[in-house]
Amino acid sequence: MEVPAWFRNAMQQRLDEVAARSDADPELQQARAEEQQAFASLYGGMDTVQFARYMAWEDRHLFRRALEHERLYMEGVKDGMQLAAALMIDPDKLNEA
Numbered sequence: 861m862e863v864p865a866w867f868r869n870a871m872q873q874r875l876d877e878v879a880a881r882s883d884a885d886p887e888l889q890q891a892r893a894e895e896q897q898a899f900a901s902l903y904g905g906m907d908t909v910q911f912a913r914y915m916a917w918e919d920r921h922l923f924r925r926a927l928e929h930e931r932l933y934m935e936g937v938k939d940g941m942q943l944a945a946a947l948m949i950d951p952d953k954l955n956e957a
Contacts, residue, residue: 863938871937 882888903911 863934863941867937867941 903914906914
């Protein structure tokens with residue numbers, strides 16, 4: 861079952877709205893600030909060459925993880941659509957076949 865483009869677009873808009881809201885969330889802002897402090901203390905003494913190599917690796921790693929999460933999410937959406945479609949089928953019509 862192929863996911864219709866309109867549904868993918870609607871889901872992307874919803875994800876964008878949720879992401880924008882999470883950017884403004886005070887608890888998440890605090891967590892980001894703490895993460896930045898931990899990062900600075902961990903990598904503050906690293907030389908620029910090592911730091912650049914690490915950042916290049918991290919970018920690739922995070923991109924791969926994001927792709928994995930996106931694909932898992934879309935599979936969940938497909939499964940949910942199939943479940944919803946199956947639940948909407950009238951069981952009496954199945955018995956007629």
